[in-house]
Amino acid sequence: MIENGASDGGPAVKETLSAVEADLSRPWYRLRFSSAVEARFEADTATRRSRHLLIAGIVALVIYNLYIFNDSVIRPESLLISAGIRFGLMTPLGLAALYVIYRGISPTLREATMAATIVIAMLLSSANFYLSDSPHSFLDTFSFGLILLVGNIVLSLRFGFALASSLLCAVIMTSFVIPYAHTDNAVKINTLVVFTSSAIFTLLANYRLEASERQAYLLLLRERLGNEATLQSNQVLTKISTTDPLTGVANRRHLDEVMTQRWHEAIAERTMLGMLVLDIDCFKNYNDRYGHLEGDACLRRVAQEIQHHVRHELDLVVRYGGEEFVVLMPNASASSAFQAAERIRQGIEALAIPNAGVSHSPVVTISIGVAVTRPNTALPPSLLLLQADEALYQAKREGRNRCVLAQLQEGQSSAQAHRDTPHATGLASSDGETKR
Numbered sequence: 001m002i003e004n005g006a007s008d009g010g011p012a013v014k015e016t017l018s019a020v021e022a023d024l025s026r027p028w029y030r031l032r033f034s035s036a037v038e039a040r041f042e043a044d045t046a047t048r049r050s051r052h053l054l055i056a057g058i059v060a061l062v063i064y065n066l067y068i069f070n071d072s073v074i075r076p077e078s079l080l081i082s083a084g085i086r087f088g089l090m091t092p093l094g095l096a097a098l099y100v101i102y103r104g105i106s107p108t109l110r111e112a113t114m115a116a117t118i119v120i121a122m123l124l125s126s127a128n129f130y131l132s133d134s135p136h137s138f139l140d141t142f143s144f145g146l147i148l149l150v151g152n153i154v155l156s157l158r159f160g161f162a163l164a165s166s167l168l169c170a171v172i173m174t175s176f177v178i179p180y181a182h183t184d185n186a187v188k189i190n191t192l193v194v195f196t197s198s199a200i201f202t203l204l205a206n207y208r209l210e211a212s213e214r215q216a217y218l219l220l221l222r223e224r225l226g227n228e229a230t231l232q233s234n235q236v237l238t239k240i241s242t243t244d245p246l247t248g249v250a251n252r253r254h255l256d257e258v259m260t261q262r263w264h265e266a267i268a269e270r271t272m273l274g275m276l277v278l279d280i281d282c283f284k285n286y287n288d289r290y291g292h293l294e295g296d297a298c299l300r301r302v303a304q305e306i307q308h309h310v311r312h313e314l315d316l317v318v319r320y321g322g323e324e325f326v327v328l329m330p331n332a333s334a335s336s337a338f339q340a341a342e343r344i345r346q347g348i349e350a351l352a353i354p355n356a357g358v359s360h361s362p363v364v365t366i367s368i369g370v371a372v373t374r375p376n377t378a379l380p381p382s383l384l385l386l387q388a389d390e391a392l393y394q395a396k397r398e399g400r401n402r403c404v405l406a407q408l409q410e411g412q413s414s415a416q417a418h419r420d421t422p423h424a425t426g427l428a429s430s431d432g433e434t435k436r
């Protein structure tokens, strides 16, 4: 029943939900919803409704034309006029209306077009019986209730349009029946009473049909919006639990969750996994000199800058704790990870955030340890962080504001990597004193 409903943002879902609740307790006689829900109802049901009108309209038109056999029996002398009315007027008009609906028009125009088609059918049917002098021609009027049946039940015109078209049909029929010369008044009164009863019964049924359709729609929409709201609340909670509130990047808990996952993905896809561990240099000095609030602002700018230099869809930026950040880089080669680290380091230096009183630089800088490996089942995921951390220590020892690469080879343990490459330029060694 609810088709292709647009997906709402959080507040929109809650607003629509309260509008739906309000509509569910609207007075029983009111069919229309509040404007926002009404627009949504139309949008959700328009395709289905147009399809229904098309099919029902074609069936009604075919049956209307089959009444040519009736014409041939009750008014054979004016069969040509009847054929002209059915095939020359009603059929093209009906097909034109259905084509307009098939092409797509506004809901109001759609209902108005179908209501107008019903009124025209009544007008032409009245003319059909009126133009014949056959003694049986008047019999037709007893079947005019079928025209109302088509409009009010088969097409299920929206109630306002059903009411308007039924009233117009009644006026048209009465104005043809009363002056008709070949029938006495008792028969005329009888046919008018039957027609009026048909109008009342079909309008009642029409009202019930629309009321039920709308009620069912509201209940379904409430359920769907309720589910969406719950889903969004869960997403908000998940976001809160995985995000660092100060900087907006991921927190350590999220890294812990993702790390093992990425490690196994890399094993399955035989790809490399890279990690940067970034630490703001002499941040204690910054805090002491400019205050904790400025320190917080600095952390935010650094986090923002890191995000500028990584691949948004792939890399995960994490505030690991204090003034230390981590970037997890799936499918990264040693050189691409090192280049990203260099871009970040230069970007932060270029921010030119003053950090007076520090010997190595007058502005805020960072040191970065880079580790890249091809994960395998013999190595633990924690190895990457360990190696990147050691590379970071080396960067600190070597004077800060630099990047150091510790590269693990395939199937190589942390110890092997260090044994094999302890003195290469830019690669982390495990000797020397550590900072912490």
Ligand SMILES: Nc1nc2c(ncn2[C@@H]2O[C@H](COP(=O)(O)OP(=O)(O)OP(=O)(O)O)[C@@H](O)[C@H]2O)c(=O)[nH]1
Residues within 6 Å of the ligand: 246, 279, 280, 281, 282, 283, 284, 285, 287, 291, 292, 293, 294, 295, 296, 299, 321, 322, 323, 396, 400, 435
């Ligand atoms: N403003 C602010 N400061 C923080 C936060 N978390 C940690 N810090 C500060 O970060 C500083 C870290 O100092 P240290 O670990 O001594 O390191 P450092 O001064 O950066 O020196 P190096 O790392 O050796 O370059 C401390 O002063 C902490 O108080 C935070 O959330 N906000």
